[in-house]
Amino acid sequence: MSEVLHLARELIARPSVTPDDAGCQPLIAQRLRRAGFACEHLRFGEVDNLWATHGEGGPVLVLLGHTDVVPPGPLEAWASDPFVPEVRDGSLYGRGAADMKGSVAAFVVALERFVAAHPDHAGTIALLLTSDEEGDAIDGVRHVARVFGERGQRIDWCITGEPSSTAVLGDLLRVGRRGSLSATLTVRGVQGHVAYPDKARNPVHEALPALAELTARRWDDGYESFPPTSLQVSNMDAGTGASNVIPGELRVLFNLRYNPHWTTARLEAEIEALLARHGLDFELSWHRSGEPFFTPEGPLRAAAREVLAAFAGAAPEESTGGGTSDARFIAPLGAQCIEVGPVNASIHKVDEHVRVADLEALPDLYLALIERLLP
The missing domain is CATH 3.30.70.360 (Alpha-Beta Plaits)
Structure with missing residues (x-):
């Protein structure tokens, strides 16, 4: 079993229905500390937030995600228990597989590989996770962004792992949201x-x-x-x-x-x-x-376009469609934001799933993005 598949299964097995983190963030923090990251737990109300950083100075690249999931709905409607991850017909099934524990697992594996290969990398690489994306979004990234603003925390680029692809991994690059x-x-x-x-x-x-x-x-x-x-x-x-x-x-x-x-x-x-x-x-x-946000042409979009084209086999569609994401709270800090993640066909549905091949490709995709931005 691949490293990312193993971690994704561990996360899915934790029933983190919003705003309960159910132990996902402590598990991730333990791994990242071993890799040399400094980890800060920011708990506001019933919401857990994790801020993990490696390196110093700028530029600052943040990987943004959430560990909470929506309720599974009627359990009898699922082909298997939504919180007992199961691989069937080449896909990993479970609540959060696509939205977005698969991406979070890929983030972690990519970060571990990056700092192992580049211990003295330029700038700062960071991971920000919340357990309040699927709920009220009050004490999650919204609250963290307010704290960051007071601290003067710099963020140059932000990559959100929301499931943005439509048919093939990397076929769509989200460059803004309404x-x-x-x-x-x-x-x-x-x-x-x-x-x-x-x-x-x-x-x-x-x-x-x-x-x-x-x-x-x-x-x-x-x-x-x-x-x-x-x-x-x-x-x-x-x-x-x-x-x-x-x-x-x-x-x-x-x-x-x-x-x-x-x-x-x-x-x-x-x-x-x-x-x-x-x-x-x-x-x-x-x-x-x-508020809406929009990332104009620049190093982030250029790097993402090049990386996604390599993975999807063609240049990605660059879109501002869809609903909202937590990037809306990071953009006002002055960050350029994009969203890159797996296919979104089953998110919030019964029998949510992600293709195992896509999941196993995600760490390489995120690693390629990080290496182009923080050489």
């Missing part, structure tokens, strides 16, 4: 009997024109390689459940995935002005998941 802004809109009316609408005020009726305008609006035409900004309503509820009662309140949940054309402050101001223009009696509660 921002995510969520809102809870409460529209107040006056409850009453449906037979006497003159004695009530229906918040659903009052809100519909504003919601129609919000959902029909074209926010922009995209930004460089980013798609246009999108607003999607995800939940609506009102009423008592009775068919003869006008509700007194409507609650609407919506989310915007937006490109660098916007900031959260501008989006919030635009939406609040629109709702006010419709004369609604409303409250808005915002949750800012993260």
